[in-house]
Amino acid sequence: MRLSRIIMALTVGLAVVAVPTAAGAAQPQQPPPTTTATPQPPVYPPGTGAARLTVSDPTIFLGDTVDIIGDNFGPNERVVITVSYTPLAAGAQNARRSDGSAVAMTTVAAQPGTVERTIEAVTDGNGDFRVEEYKPSVTGRFILSAVGQESRRSDTASLRVLRKKQPALPVTGDSLGTPMKVGGGLLGAGAVMLLLSLAWRRRHRFGGGAAH
Template sequence: MRLSRIIMALTVGLAIVAVPTAAGAAQPQPPADSTPQPPPDYTPTPPALTIDLPTITIGETVVLTGTGFGLNETVDIDVTVAPLAAAVPGQAPARRSDGTTVAMTAVAFPQSQPAPRHFTAPTDGNGRFSKSYRPSDIGRLTFTATGRTSGRTASTNLTVLPKKKPHHGGLPVTGDSLGTPLKVGGGLVGAGVVLMLTAFGWRRRNRLGTTR
């Protein structure tokens, strides 16, 4: 009887000791070489493409700035041109006879070198770039930048307006429109003077003839 109690006590003791050991084994163990694990990857900043002036007059230059692209990669920039909307700031919209507006077509601005529709820009160590651009087209331009290595893309828009024509008020006056009437008037005055002198001389001659 005493032997049975001893065996039971030993069994219970072994069970109590085994429970913490099994619980410890179930916990995640650190690596055998105790090498620290790297922190989880951070979420990269989304790419963005901005422009310093959203609306310009043809002949002016803008600066494109890209951020959030790959580090030290080449970025391809494509340009598309669309007609301007009818309502342009500072200009009255063109209208049809039924009252509907007419969109303005894109017009090329003559210059020595037309602006490219595709060009590239290199990024720096922070994934940033800046690029100057002088449009040669009147219209709504869309710039789309795509990183060759990262594949990140972003876009922005630019409105290019035509140059405003000078407004003098009232009817336009030109040198030709004034010169022609002056010349005609001067000729008529001269002809009138000649006729008057001729008539005066003719009358005087007749009087002298009658007196004789």
């Protein structure tokens, strides 16, 4: 009798415990929250990094050449380099009006960003290239923009092209002879006038003493 009551009590207890568990299992499950993916930068092959464009000399004179160097572009791809320039500022010049007054005038230059030329290069297996002896045709501030046609990697480099200074004209013997001749003539004329002046004073003095 006692054993049956104990079994019954255990059965009732297990049933009470099982009811909340079954109820929880029957409730619908909430979906996990969704997250918005953040755009990631392009992944470069190991050991390469971003593309880089440089020049062998950032400042040259018109008529000189410079090398264009590219690194870390796509391997064995065509790279297009667009060369644009902005002319250097021209110095102001003075012009005369009809009334004799002066007015400053400046030369109208080309528009900034004028394309001088387009250069194409092909990279090696490491994504590098070198364009040798590029020779600008005008003076100004240059911007070189390189874009890989397959990898779309890009970079820019700057270059300044100056006008060569004109050499000073040599001083020749003829250029010195003419001023010296003119100076000598003026000096001689001055000496003659000084002698004539002294002679006139002396003569006037002697003439005045005789009259007295």
